[in-house]
Amino acid sequence: MDIVEYKRIVITLRPSLLTVARNITGNNEDAEDVVQDVCLKIWHQRDRFGQYKNVEAYSITMVKNLSIDRIRNRRSSVGEVALLTHESEDWLPDSILEEKEESEAIRSIIGMLPPLQQRILQMKDIEGYETDEITHITGIAAEAVRNNLSRARKRVRELYGIYYHIQETAT
């Protein structure tokens, strides 16, 4: 699947996926986030996508599961804070170690970063902003942006390194 085919599939599926997500989460913001996550998963799994006979049914199942997860996460926000502030050097949750998909593991690792680091990493590495643009948008000093970005990247490297070596050893 190339990016053009991907775009065609997403444009076709998006309305029905949004409807399902809205019905479960009860609000547009969460529904948009869930649908975006599912669409990103579709892209990351594009090499294996041909094996699914009914892409829409498969995508709707993912939307349902993620929407339910989102509702659960809302209820357990205290645990989430604990997860974000965890500072152990060699700590990696079982849920990530059990992940079969590398992209899912990396996404989970990024999700474990403190919110500011997470946001700066997203803006720089995924949305493609330059450091001075992030400074203007967030109002954070350039040096602080660089420090947070550096910490975020090193933390992702460290945790992904643990995941990578465990996976390598297992295979």
Next chain:
Amino acid sequence: MITEIDRLLESYFEGKTSVAEEKMIRHYFAHHNLDDDLKEYVSLFRFLENESEAKAVLNEIRHGSDASVPQRQPTGRYWAMAAIAASLLIALVLLSPDKQSTTQNGNYVWVDGKRMSDPLTVMKYAELSFGKVHPESDIIEDQLCFVLE
């Protein structure tokens, strides 16, 4: 020996690379045979490349659909709703009690703020109005019958 990619990676993890340099790093890890110590970066940079590519497309789709909402052209659903509304309006007009048809001959006149359809009653009022001018009553009656027919 420190290679160019080592130098770029060091800058990257210090948060000091530009977007252009980061693209070079991603390109390098996507297209080169790598030493074992660099292989663990492959998935990392492939993830970032995939994620940013897909997010750009999703943002484009999302903003495109948001922008089109206020300017949306009437769809089949809207035409159907308009047709139903028009049908209801026509049905109301056609099926509502026809006030004219309840009268004897389908006509009426207003006399002193009262609606009258009975020719005899109207004639009485007319005669009163004209001071009971009997010589002309035949003319008035003819005219009223003409109006009320």
